[in-house]
Amino acid sequence: MTVSRSPKPGLSQAGPNGRPPGTVRERKHSGFAYQAVYRYLVSLINEVETEARVKLPSLRQLAERLNVSISTIQYAYSLLEKEGRVYSQAKSGYYALPVPGGSFVSGGADLLERIYVHSRRPGTLVLGNDEPALLLSLDNPLLLLERELVRQYPRQQQPQLQPFGEMELRAALAVRYTTSARRYWHADDVYIGADVRSVLETLMAALSLKHTTVLVESPCDWVILRLLQAGGVDVVELPLDPNGLFDLKRLEQVLQAQPVKLLLMSSGVNMPRGSLMPLEHRRQVARLMERFGVWLLENDSHGELAYQPDAVHMRDLVDPERLLVLAGFERFMGCEAPFGYLLSRHFGVELQRHFLLRSFRMSPTRQKAIARLYSSGRIDQHLGTLRRLLQERMLQMTQLLQERLSDSLDFVPPQGGATVWARARRAVDMRQVFEQLLEQKIVIAPGELFSLQGLHRDCLRLSGTSNSHRHLDLALGPLGNTLRLEFGA
Known part of the structure; x- marks a missing residue:
């Protein structure tokens, strides 16, 4: 048909x-x-x-x-x-x-699976996604540049696929992350994979993280949490308080009591909270890490999306000899740039072995095109515009939330990214709110998704880019009504 x-x-x-x-x-x-x-x-x-x-x-x-x-x-x-x-x-x-009606998973299925399946239902308003590039992507410029490179470098003249990524892009990333004679990177320190998920899986295998202890800031990206869980890692969550701070005494106690191998935290803006940890607090965290010999695995996936670019990242505060950086391009470039990458001065033999075993199939021309976007300054121009658009959209969204749901939700205006993290003003299980809204074809992201230990059950993440402003306005009415009903239950 x-x-x-x-x-x-x-x-x-x-x-x-x-x-x-x-x-x-x-x-x-x-x-x-x-x-x-x-x-x-x-x-x-x-x-x-x-x-x-x-x-x-x-x-x-x-x-x-x-x-x-x-x-x-x-x-x-x-x-x-x-x-x-x-x-x-x-x-x-x-x-x-x-998707036929009978194919939806039952209420007892995994929450993440239910979100994924119901998000595909025709006519559904999805309020929980994190897709900053929907406001402005680089997909078209990237594809045009790729076609130009294909004309310049015919396929028969292209070098063999490079198992750790296209050298031109690795060199461009090394330059981007180099900030001083002490904090520098070489192209050989950069490893590129098919996406952030596969790069993290490769890193876990190379570092033999199974049965080791890894600290993560909480809330944390659900993909990262589930990969660590599936890999047999002992995950200890460190909740951020309403001001985006760690409990430093608790952090010190954990470091004293357990043989922690890594601390995984954002480079600047925490996602999904959208909060920026104050510089002095980050310095105190870095001093504790140095005292106990803990490595930093910095998640830089949203590092470029702070509305006011932070001059100091977490990686600038720790010993560069105990630093790993994980990031990708898709959040700010779009779906045509799905690659993830890792920066590491160490574990070269193991990383090379595991990347070879993975045998990632990635277009060298697409990678070259991304490298040219960096070298030409196009990335910086794009990021400047995207940050402005995100900030404007988030301002509209927070104003709308304040007007419509101030009696039901507390939130701190985000300092970066494309989402708002909100907490119910009274005790409520957002899983129940999620189930009620599914009947109205509205999908939210309950806070429990962002924890393995049952934290954040009274929180949710709301997207500012998935739907138009009009659709968001329409969805906030049912959300508010459902919250108020749950408050009275």
């Missing part, structure tokens, strides 16, 4: 100037073209009334229908593909496979 429907009325009726007022071309000044294309495709998918696979319009058909470039259509499709709403088939095109 092929979807061949007339455009929505807003895309077809003529306006005062004789042209369709709803064409994507005309809406470029009020929003990004790919967002309009994305919403159009979602509406097509939601109209499908069969559980069989459904062929969607081709790139060229949609480009002509919506009056946008093929690359814009491609980006919108890539977002849907990442969400699991569509898939591509070579020489055939894109297909939608609506």
Whole structure:
């Protein structure tokens, strides 16, 4: 079955100037073209009334229908593909496979699995994602630069795949992270993998972290927590207080009582809290680490997304001989740059062995293109604009939360990133709120996702980029009503 429907009325009726007022071309000044294309495709998918696979319009058909470039259509499709709403088939095109109602996992399934599955339901408002690049990505410039590199360097002239990543990109990252004659990196200290998850898995294997003790700041990214758990690591969570601080006495007690191998914490802004730990407090943490000989594994995945770029990162405060840095590009560049990377001066033999065993298949041309974006200064220009857009969006979101939910939620305005971390003003289990909102096709991220030890049950993470401001406004009413009902339960 092929979807061949007339455009929505807003895309077809003529306006005062004789042209369709709803064409994507005309809406470029009020929003990004790919967002309009994305919403159009979602509406097509939601109209499908069969559980069989459904062929969607081709790139060229949609480009002509919506009056946008093929690359814009491609980006919108890539977002849907990442969400699991569509898939591509070579020489055939894109297909939608609506999720039938009976396929949803039961209430007893893992919370993360339920979030993933229900987020794919047609018409669902997803309020828990963390996708900063949805506001502004580098996907189109990256793909254009990649095509230019392919013309300059024909495939037969390209060198063999490099198991630790393309040397040009490794060198660019080494330069980016070098800040002094003491705090420097070489290209050989940089290892690139398919994504942040696979790089962390490789690092865990290389360092033999199974049955060792690793401290993590809490709340912590759920992917990292579950990877550590699956790897048999003894995870000790250090909760951040409302001001984004550790309990230093507790930290010292843990370091005295247990043979801690690593402290895993953010380079600056903690995600999902969006809080920035004060510099003097970070210095005290660094002194404790030095005193007890603990390594720092710095999570720099959101390090570029502080609204006011921090001049001092955690890595600048610890002994560089006991430092590892983990990060990736996707958060600020977009889904066309999924690679993760690791910086380490040590464990070279083991890291090389495990990266060789992984045999990552990564496009050298795509990596070269990312390196050129760094060397040309395009990354810094992009980050400046993205930070401004994120800050503006978060200001709008926090104002809306204050207006609509000030009686139900407490939150501190984020200092970076694309999400707000909020805590219920009265005792409530956000898992129950999550279950209630699923019935209204609203998906939140309960705080318990960000802990392995049952912390943050009265918290949730809200996204500022997943849906439009109007959709967020519509969703806050049901969220507030559900919270108030739970308060009275």
